[in-house]
Structure formats: structure tokens, C-alpha cells
Amino acid sequence: MYLAYGWDHDEKIVRLALSFPSLREASGLHPFEPRQFEEWVRLRIFGKDDIDKQALHAGRFIIQVSNGQTWRSGPFEVVTAMLVWNDEHRSAFxxxxxxxxQRPSAR
Known part of the structure; x- marks a missing residue:
């Protein structure tokens, strides 16, 4: 099994991701596979419904926490995310x- 940054970190990332309703069915979370997860997030850019928009911003947040870098799915923007997210997503954040x-070496 591939673990990106170690078991504890990956488990924390998965628990955090699952606290966002729109990410509960995301690819790359069981186990945590950063590239697969990021690809799933990136596909949400083209989504038209609220769930895709919420998932895009939640996914970008998870990537930011897990890695500290911006990937192809784009940067996490907190103001936009808070405007797009429903109450459950805002509560998770x-x-x-x-x-x-955050992963220590990501700081």
C-alpha cells in the first residue's frame, strides 16, 4: 500500500476529507492516494452543480493541508469556498x- 507521507498523516487527511459531505465518495481516499484524489478534484472544475463546486473547493483545501502546494486543480481560496459551501462544509472547515x-514539511 502506498502511503504518501506516513500512516498517521494519511489517516488524518482521510478523516478530514470525509468530514466534507461532497468528498465522501471521492476517488483516492481509501487509502489516501494524492494523485488520484487530485485528479478527481480537478474533474470537478467542469461541474455545473452545487455539489461539484463544493467538492472542488473542499478538495483544494484537503490538497493544501496534505501537501502545502498548489496542484493542477488550482489554489484553495477561502473566501470563494465559504461563499460556495453549504453549512455542513463550512462546519467541517x-x-x-x-x-x-498540516504536514510538518509543508510549512
């Missing part, structure tokens, strides 16, 4: 804000 963490 706020929970992370209350106790933020």
Missing part, C-alpha cells in the same frame, strides 16, 4: 480552523 494542522 471551522472544525479544522479550531485545531489546525
Amino acid at each position: 471551522r472544525a479544522w480552523c479550531d485545531s489546525p494542522w
